[in-house]
Amino acid sequence: MKTVHGRVTAFKDPKLPTAIAIPKGPEWAQVLKNLTHAQAETLVSVIRTLCPHECLDISIYRRAVSHFDRLAAAAEVAGTIDRFCEAIVSGWPLAFGALAETYRVQALQRLQETAEFMFVQRMAVRYLYDDVEVWAAFGYQGASVHLGGYVGRGFNDLDWLPDLPNDL
Amino acid sequence: MLAPIYEFSADDVVVIIGSGAGGGTLANELCQRGLKTILLEAGRHITPAEFVNDDWAAYEMLSWLDKRTASGNWRVARDHPNAPSWHCKLVGGTTVHWSGCTYRLTQAEMQARSLYGDVPGTSLIDWPLSLAELEPYYDQAERKMGVTRTNGLPAMPPNNNFKVMYWGAKRLGLREISTGRHAINTVPYDNRPATIQDGFSVSGDQHGARWSTLNVEIPKALESGRLDLRASCRATGIEHDNNGAAKAVIYVDANGITHRQAAAVVVVAGNCIESPRLLLNSASGRYPDGLANGFGHVGRHYLRHIIQTVWSIFPHPVNMHRGELMGGLIADFSRHDPSRGFAGGYYIELNAMGLPTTAAFLNPGWWGRDFADVIAQYANMAGIFMTGEDMPQPGNRVTLSETETDAFGVPVANLHYDDHLNDLLMRNHGYKTLTAIHQAAGATRSIEAPAYPASHNLGSNRMSAKPEDGVLDRNGEAHEVKNLFIADGSAFASGGACNPTLSIVALAIRQADFIAKRAQS
Numbered sequence: 001m002k003t004v005h006g007r008v009t010a011f012k013d014p015k016l017p018t019a020i021a022i023p024k025g026p027e028w029a030q031v032l033k034n035l036t037h038a039q040a041e042t043l044v045s046v047i048r049t050l051c052p053h054e055c056l057d058i059s060i061y062r063r064a065v066s067h068f069d070r071l072a073a074a075a076e077v078a079g080t081i082d083r084f085c086e087a088i089v090s091g092w093p094l095a096f097g098a099l100a101e102t103y104r105v106q107a108l109q110r111l112q113e114t115a116e117f118m119f120v121q122r123m124a125v126r127y128l129y130d131d132v133e134v135w136a137a138f139g140y141q142g143a144s145v146h147l148g149g150y151v152g153r154g155f156n157d158l159d160w161l162p163d164l165p166n167d168l
Numbered sequence: 169m170l171a172p173i174y175e176f177s178a179d180d181v182v183v184i185i186g187s188g189a190g191g192g193t194l195a196n197e198l199c200q201r202g203l204k205t206i207l208l209e210a211g212r213h214i215t216p217a218e219f220v221n222d223d224w225a226a227y228e229m230l231s232w233l234d235k236r237t238a239s240g241n242w243r244v245a246r247d248h249p250n251a252p253s254w255h256c257k258l259v260g261g262t263t264v265h266w267s268g269c270t271y272r273l274t275q276a277e278m279q280a281r282s283l284y285g286d287v288p289g290t291s292l293i294d295w296p297l298s299l300a301e302l303e304p305y306y307d308q309a310e311r312k313m314g315v316t317r318t319n320g321l322p323a324m325p326p327n328n329n330f331k332v333m334y335w336g337a338k339r340l341g342l343r344e345i346s347t348g349r350h351a352i353n354t355v356p357y358d359n360r361p362a363t364i365q366d367g368f369s370v371s372g373d374q375h376g377a378r379w380s381t382l383n384v385e386i387p388k389a390l391e392s393g394r395l396d397l398r399a400s401c402r403a404t405g406i407e408h409d410n411n412g413a414a415k416a417v418i419y420v421d422a423n424g425i426t427h428r429q430a431a432a433v434v435v436v437a438g439n440c441i442e443s444p445r446l447l448l449n450s451a452s453g454r455y456p457d458g459l460a461n462g463f464g465h466v467g468r469h470y471l472r473h474i475i476q477t478v479w480s481i482f483p484h485p486v487n488m489h490r491g492e493l494m495g496g497l498i499a500d501f502s503r504h505d506p507s508r509g510f511a512g513g514y515y516i517e518l519n520a521m522g523l524p525t526t527a528a529f530l531n532p533g534w535w536g537r538d539f540a541d542v543i544a545q546y547a548n549m550a551g552i553f554m555t556g557e558d559m560p561q562p563g564n565r566v567t568l569s570e571t572e573t574d575a576f577g578v579p580v581a582n583l584h585y586d587d588h589l590n591d592l593l594m595r596n597h598g599y600k601t602l603t604a605i606h607q608a609a610g611a612t613r614s615i616e617a618p619a620y621p622a623s624h625n626l627g628s629n630r631m632s633a634k635p636e637d638g639v640l641d642r643n644g645e646a647h648e649v650k651n652l653f654i655a656d657g658s659a660f661a662s663g664g665a666c667n668p669t670l671s672i673v674a675l676a677i678r679q680a681d682f683i684a685k686r687a688q689s
Contacts, residue, residue, distance in 0.1 A: 008547075013220040050535040053544060105536065121535055122528075129527035129543065130224055139547025140489055140523035143221035145374050149364030155491035158328040160484040161335045161609065168326055168334070168347050 010135035013143040019132060020066060022059040034072035038095075039085045040065050045097035046088065047124045049104040053137075060133050067127040068120075077119075084116035174206055174396050176429055181206050181396075182683065183417045183431040185403045185446065188261020189672040190655035191437030192381025196389040197680030203687055205389070206396045206429060208419055210438075211258035213399035216383065219264075219372030223524040226371030230265055232257040234574055236441065240564070240585040243618045247532040252583045253472070254621040255439045259399050260382025262439065262623060263669070265370050267494040268350040268378045269517060270315045271666035272306050275299040276504055277512075277557065280662040283504055284511035289588055290559040291469055295661040296633040296642040305674035313351035313379040313673065314358055322354045323347050327365065327491035329518050332482065332550040336609030337498050337516075348497030348517065351379035351670075358384065365491040367520070404576050406434055406450040406459055406652065414459075414652035420576055433683060437655040440470060440625035444566045444658065445581045447629065447639075460629070460646035465639045467566035469630055470585065471663040472622035474556035474594045477519045478602035479530060479549055480611035481542065486550045488520035494553070501556075501601065502665055510593035513665045514556025516602065521551065529620050542615060552605060554598040555624065557665045559588040566628055624668055629658040643682045644675065655679055 012018065022028050029037045043065045044058065072078040088096050088107055096107060111117040128134060135142050144150055174181050182198055184191045187209040195207045211232075220226055231254065238245040238252035245252065255262045276283050278295040310318040317323050324347040326334070337345050352369065353362045363377040376383050389395035400422035407416040407428070414434040420426050436443045444467035448458035458466050498516035505513070521529065523546050530543065564586060568579035587595075603614040632638025635647035644659050646652040655676050657668050664671070 013222045013225070015218075015220050016222055016225055051543075052537055052540045055544075108535075118533070121533065124535075125527050126224070126524075130524045135523055138523060138544050139485070139487070141487075142522070143368075144366045144490075145221050145364070145368060149366035149375070150490035151363070151365040153490070154487060155327045155365040155367075156325065156331070158331050158484075158486060161331050164326055164331060164334060168323065168330075168345070 008136055008139050008141050010132050010140060010142045011147065012132045014146055019063060022062045022066065024059065028059070028062050031066050032069045034078060035065070035069045035081065039081060040069065042085050042088065042096045043068055043120070045104065046108070046120060047128060049101065049108060050121055050124050051128050055137055056134060060131055061128070063131060064124060064127040068123060071123070080116050080119050084111070084120050087111055087114070087116065171390055172204070172393065172396050174204060176427055178204070179415070179430040180204060180432050181430070182433040182435065183208065183429055184435040184437055184655070185417065186261060186437035186439065186442070186656065187259050187381055187386060188256070188437060188439065188656065189263050189381065189669045190657070190676045191435065192260060192263065192385045193673050193676040194435060194437065194655045194680055195395055196385035197677050198683060199389040199392040199394040201680060201684035202394070203684060204394055206398060207386070208401045208403055208417065209259050209397070209399045210402045211256070211399065213259040213397065216372065216374050216376055219374040221366065221368045221371060221374065223371070223522040230256045230258060230372060235580055237569065237580060237582045238584070239582060242585045242587055244585070244621055247618065248621050252621055253441055253625050254623045255625060259386060259397070260380045263380035264372050264382055265623065266669055267370055268352040268492070269494050269667035270310065270313060270349045270351045270670040271515065273299065273302070273664040273666065273671055277662065277664035280512070280557070287511050287559060287590060289561060290590070291562045292560055293630070293632055293637050293661055296631050302674055302678065305678045306670065308677050309670055309673040312384070313670070314353055314360070315670070316350050316352065316354055318349065321357065324350050324352065324354055324492060324495040327495055328486050329488040329491070329520050329550050330496040332486060332609045333496050333498070333518060333552055333605060336605035336607070339608040340604060342498055342500045344499035346497050347495045350492065350495065352492055353377045360384070363492055367489050367491055367493060370493060402576055403438070403446055404449065404578050406436070406446065408452065408454065408459070408649060411650070412454055412648070413650040433651045433653065435653040435655050439656055440628045440658045441566050441581050441583060443654060443656055444628045445568065445578070448568050449578050455649070460639050460649045460652060462648045463636050465630065465637070467628050468562045468564070469560040469627045470564045470566060470583065470625070471558050471560055471627035471660070472585065473624040473626070473663055474514060474554065474558050474591055474598060475622060475624060476595060476598060476619050477551050477553045477617045478599065478606060478614050479526065479551050479617055480603070480606035480614040481545045482548045482550060482610055483612060485547050487547060488550055489522055493520045494518045508597060510590045510597065511559070512557030512590070512594065514554045514594060514598055515665055516605070517553045517555065519551035519553035530615055530617055532618070542613065550606060552602045554602060555665060555667060556594050556598060557663045559590045560627055560662060561586065561588055624657070626657040626660040626663045626668060629654045631659050631661045644679050653679060653683070
């Protein structure tokens with residue numbers, strides 16, 4: 001079931017770089033510089049299992065993985081991702097992405113206390129929810145000063161509770 | 169006017185280390201009183217035009233991100249092991265990040281030991297000064313900061329998140345509910361504009377409606393012609409003379425050059441980890457355990473307040489991200505009430521974050537369907553927050569690593585914190601109250617978020633009436649090192665319940681009076 005709560009137009013601060021475009025289809029892997037294609041596909045499935053939102057296009061998850069790819073330029077991070085991607089398939093007869101959700105969740109739970117899992121889970125949350133397309137889907141409008149703030153755009157428009165007294 | 173550049177050998181200057189609420193305010197107050205002042209700041213001097221409306225980009229731009237370690241039974245040690253405290257590194261310090269809440273300590277809070285009695289395991293003391301002595305300085309602080317509801321300035325208008333809190337609290341029979349007090353302009357004041365309710369005051373406040381030392385105190389100090397502001401300069405040690413009095417600061421500039429700046433007075437205002445770290449790193453033959461540490465209190469009794477948030481989902485939109493983030497106050501639980509089963513009180517305030525940081529701080533480590541379903545309802549989410557008094561314990565402390573140093577050769581700091589039973593009981597009471605308020609307003613689901621790295625850092629170089637109980641006297645001068653002062657939250661004798669910035673500013677103004685009077689005599 002797709003649940004979309006309050007889809008809005010969302011803005012990244014105009015001073016910041018815009019999100020990178022992710023090609024549709026398997027050629028998205030061309031954006032990778034450090035991860036192998038197999039690692040990247042595993043991480044896409046991992047993030048979709050950690051943060052499952054059917055309403056979000058797969059390209060958004062792939063963009064989150066592109067941040068992992070960027071971080072993997074550092075040897076320490078690359079090592080963490082290598083170890084994670086090996087451990088997550090260890091003992092399973094199929095690639096992580098070929099497993100049903102039940103088994104994907106089990107595979108992640110087995111690693112839950114490892115430093116590698118904690119890194120992947122924290123970075124998944126860090127980058128997936130920093131995506132302006134996710135903001136739009138879940139009702140977060142983002143940057144506002146360049147639009148005059150919210151003083152004339154609904155900072156006090158909640159109408160499902162009674163009006164407030166004037167002496168607050 | 170061109171800013172002065174004082175000689176490295178100038179021994180008639182006041183050198184302040186840190187440019188936040190304490191150091192930045194003190195610098196301006198001393199300049200206005202005619203004193204030559206050098207302000208060292210570890211971070212860069214950036215203009216508001218550089219600030220961004222973006223949770224993570226702002227965090228990375230503003231925060232002190234140098235490595236630390238954490239230990240103890242607190243959840244932060246697990247969730248944020250290398251960043252257990254949240255404060256800033258740039259000109260303006262953490263006043264570029266704060267949310268503008270401006271409340272006063274009470275006389276009862278300043279007599280915590282006398283009022284709460286002997287709470288086992290704590291190191292409670294009374295403040296060595298009274299509220300009456302601080303009140304004239306609170307008045308001055310509120311005037312300079314443009315605090316709402318003082319000096320005829322209008323209150324913060326209520327936003328959506330406030331409306332949820334208000335009706336929940338009202339339905340529970342709570343009485344002391346308002347939008348609170350903030351150093352955020354609701355009308356133009358002191359050449360700063362009125363808020364446009366942009367919701368990004370904690371990201372640097374590009375719009376400039378909120379008081380900070382970056383946009384108010386430091387420009388005024390520079391206009392006086394007496395401030396020598398040295399940004400991107402990291403202090404690494406303090407030296408004393410043959411009589412044991414402070415006389416110079418060692419620092420490394422942006423080019424990596426080490427300097428020795430002479431001083432008549434040295435003031436440390438680097439927040440609760442860096443200030444004790446600098447004192448501990450300034451050990452000498454005369455002060456083998458670090459400056460001002462003869463009784464072993466430097467770095468101890470660290471306080472961080474009982475701070476936590478409940479995030480709730482409602483059947484209809486809230487849009488908590490719109491507007492100033494913490495525009496609400498409930499004071500019903502702020503007084504000490506032994507019948508609740510714990511010492512001290514807490515205030516209830518609002519909290520709002522953007523989607524990126526809400527997802528990160530809701531419950532670090534949480535994943536799967538349940539987490540995803542909650543965060544997907546961000547638009548219908550409200551946040552409610554508490555800040556309460558935590559108990560000082562001697563073992564909650566800043567120490568220096570014996571094995572690891574930073575890029576400047578200074579040992580990395582470790583922050584140890586164990587929750588006291590009193591802290592746990594207050595947390596428990598607070599969670600239940602916050603959840604009850606949201607449920608009464610119609611919440612369908614409430615998430616009791618764990619505490620995140622504190623920005624209310626207090627107590628680690630505390631004032632005390634007796635030298636054997638603390639580090640500083642009632643003027644914030646070290647008991648055992650003349651001309652060495654502290655001007656940040658680490659000077660607090662006890663934590664009180666409220667947001668500390670107004671008190672840090674009031675204490676800095678009072679300290680400026682003291683330093684200026686001594687300089688005249």
